[in-house]
Amino acid sequence: MMADALDSSLATWLEDNAPRLDADVSAAADVLPRLAAANVFAIGVPEAAGGVGGRPIDVVEAIADVSAHSLAAGFVFWGHRTYVEYLLQSPNTALAGRLLPDLLHGRVAGATGLSNAMKFLAGLEDLQVTARREGDGFRLDGRLPWVTNLAPHAFHLAAAVAHADRPGAFVASLAAEDAGIERSADLDLIGLRATNTAAVALKDVRIDPDRVIAADAHAWLPKVRPAFLSFQCGMSIGLAHRSIAAAQEAAGAGRHILAEPLAALAAALRVQERALAEGLETGAFETQPAALFRIRIALAEIVAEAIGLELQATGGRAYLTAAGAAFARRWREAAFVPVITPSLVQLKTALAAQRQSAA
Template identity: 50%
Template structure:
């Protein structure tokens, strides 16, 4: 891992501010076995501390300490892998898993719209018409990350036009009717291959269906999806608090108690997240996980603020820049990752009203 940490340290700014390493980040992560974390050994996984998705959460957190862009690519790829692990379509899993694990194929997750749909916030943006052997897809995914050349596969939730139960299907970049936009001009995370995708009469045969019953399947996969996203926050908060503590230790001691308290809270939230993902409680008690995701996002804001306060005016000096400005920009992404804090608050309010 030291090699990967070195690579990330050298390239974190480039990954955040340019598209020059778009092609390199996925292979760099794959070369260190990242996508095998938490995958069963029989399916090509690597042994880890827990042997399940918790290893991927911790792996993403580890990468996010150095670069949230790289952690986000890791999240997209590993989430797609998780969908296959949790799919009953074993033929699809066997077909795609080896090239996803070794990073020669990129996997993208277009499920933010689906997660909003699950919380009753918006309709699905991809529609499907049954065509005898599966579905014909039509629609648009406005934001989707890890759309790496030369070829990617992506997952989307599909609303059948006959109003039957939504499903989750995959499509590939070389399928007829798939049109990827240019990379979106982002203020940060620019090395993440994030673009929009238009689907025009794209064939999704039965072989390419991840789940025939999207609501039930999405509720089941959501803890892993959300848990891995929280991994980005955990890593970023860890990095900012490490920097804050290092500065405070050199004289700005006034903040030491606040920094120590934030680190303690971070450790507690991490444990709650790992325990909840492991014991399945977040499947049945989604509000518990939503509250934890909000608390972890708050902690990220607190952590970067503590880093800023510990450094004071020095945080503004170019010659003393050590990644603070990037972490500050990266932290702006945390509240808007699906499900965004706004979406979670709306879902919690709705839940409270039904109690």
């Protein structure tokens, strides 16, 4: 990962507010405008679409830079930018044209909503939203139990929808103002609370064909899965770098024995970053998703080892309320990495099923 290339005012704000973003639900309203003001959502978006250009790995690095300061902010960044990516890769260019300006400027939130779909694609779960035909449109019913970046009254949400009356599925864009959409109160998380994470219930929600992101979910989802997962990897990369750096700084105080394992872990992190960049550059992850699954698993394991080494390097000070506050927050952040969908258990299950099928 490149050195922190964030706008200095954003980096300072994230650093100063990281504890609040982790603990205070009411701070969620500040995150999207701050990120948008630094123009981070435009990274990797073609200039013709209102962005600043760049490659998918540039998006990963930007999410990593934000996550190094605050995983809560990185989580919001991931959800919002991934929804933007769905529009960029949608054949429905009219929908993208309508929605992208407000999304890139942070005036409305974008939520991926496709965690269920990614598990469905790997054969791990049925789709939780169904549609029945009504004229040339659809009526949707279902529930998404965990969606991030659902800014109250101002969000767009992508959802994979199974046809109720025939095989197949499509991906639709829903909006906060749609009749029949009910957003729950924010989930009572142990950290990352300023992320507008809630459940969504759909009850007889009407959408027209102009709200369809992709008519064939089975064909389209593998094309966007590399962005979904690689942008997610940016969160792990940023947290791992920050924890390793904190451990290296603390290890100077009579804990030189940790220098070697910290150097080895930093090297292992660089290997995974290079593999991620190469897979994105070549497009290999679209046809070889298992390679991306393994990178995501490896990065989560690196995060766990990094936070453990930070604890050893910091010693008893890490257990003091004031002195250990930043470590305690990173510990909670690290605990989230294995469970974010698709979780490590789900990824390992998918890899095991693939191996069994090949055998």
